[in-house]
Amino acid sequence: MKQDGAALFETHGQDLYRFAYRLSGIREIAEDAVQECFVSLMKTARPIPDPARPYLFGVVRNLVFKTLNRPTALPALRDPAIPPDQSSDVHTMLLRLPEEARAALVLISIEGFTYEEAGQILDVDPATLRVRIHRARRQLKQERGYEVTTHD
Amino acid sequence: MTDQELDLRLLAIPVPDPNPEWRIRMQKKLKHNPCNRRLLLAGLAACAVLGASLQTNELFKTRLGIPGANLIITTRTESISSRIQWRGLGNSVYPRKSPDWIRRYTYDNSTQTVWGYETRLAPVSSGRYRIEFRALTEDPRPNLQAAVKSFRWIAPDQIPQSREVQFGEVVTVDLRPQLRDELQVNPGPDSIVDEMKKDPLRIMNPVLEEGGIRISGETAAGLSGKALMIFWPGQKTLTIRLDKGFKEDHTEIGFVDGKMLEFDLDGHHYVLKSDWVIADGGRRSIYGLVSPNQEEKGPVFFGSRD
Secondary structure (H helix, E strand, C coil), X not given: CCCCHHHHHHHHHHHHHHHHHHHHCCHXXXXXXXXXXXXXXXXXXXXXXXXXXXXXXXXXXXHHHHHHCCCCCXXXXXXXXXXXXXXXXXXXXXXXXXHHHHHHHHHHHHCCCCHXXXXXXXXXCHHHXXXXXXXXXXXXXXXXCCCCCCCX | CCHHHHHHHHHCCCCCCCCHHHHHHHHHHHHCCHHHHHHHHHHHHHHHHXXXXXXXXXXXXXXXXXXXXXXXXXXXXXXXXXXXHHCCEEEEEECCCCCCCEEEEEEECCCCEEEEEEEEXXXXXXXXXXXXXXXXXXXXXXXXXXXXXXXXXXXXXXXXXXXXXXXXXEEEEEEECCXXXXXXXXXXXXXXXXXXXXXXXXXXXXXXXXXXXXXXXXXXXXXXXXXXXXXXXCCEEEEEECCCCCCCCCEEXXXXXXXXXXXXXXXXXXXXXXXXXXXXXXXXXXXXXXXXXXXXXXXXXXXXXX
């Protein structure tokens, strides 16, 4: 189903930017990823799947990690504009997680995707995703020095 | 700590607002979204029914300055509504003096195909030129962007017969069903100057020198665009811009000042001379990106790109 790019940006642009920022920790990378996502949509003749939201998150996730994996990517883990506090410490630890675990945790815990939807975005089955989320949460809690309490 | 408590901490991660200019930039870019264009086309089609004079089936227009004349190549589709069929179309025109054939390629991202033809102009008498055509003599893909290299190369439906034209006359080349090039020769080069000056970079009758010795072929053409290209056939292609490019992958290599452009590349110092001022604004830095060139070896020549 073809959709209006401007309307898609109005609907999902801010969410995609926040998603990209949480994955990268760098505002410029987040802005560029969202921009490149929509610019590539404008250039391609391929229709955008319906619903568009999971598809757009998948594209932005790929673009963020592509940028971060470039040899010239900035080494910073966190935007220096954000003063360090407890929340940004969590972000720093989130950014230390492996890419797939990081993306899974942000999609499920922050963006509110279901395991099925996040599985489609990350191209893994929901069971594998559950394992990744479990391990990612455990790693974050251990790094924070919290007692590990889960419902799994 | 429970999963829910951790999730709350993740939700509380602060996210800075994006740069205000970013949103404005995005809105400007998306104004030209082809999806939006469909709505625009519907409006335009309605105007056409009401008798409005429209030229909206134009996809590309390329102007080439040649001695004494301008060659304008306009790519059109059959109708306003069929424009959507050619959303993924790309366009390249490479003028060369030696041999003096202009190579013209079109690549279609939706069908992953490349096709094109070669043409040249020969003056016959005052105001009359002979337009000659032939099939492409070289595989164009090595010269195109990386994404196009794997495309299929196909011949145009028909290579037109060479013929004589007078200024203003239009010769049509059928590229594909519902897609055609219109070639028009106009007096020049004066009328082209203003158009080319709108571009950030422009060169007229460029000459490339290394150590004071000319290394470029006999190129007599005006070229303009956001990027200038210098081709070392069989070696490399250098793209020159006034900025670092969209991907910020161009690096500073020299400067442009008036009708001269100087840069260093692979340990060599080059000077590019033009009959026109290359970029406005006095002395400015230039940025370059080098890519491989798979053509047969030959003299250095030039191109431009938007």
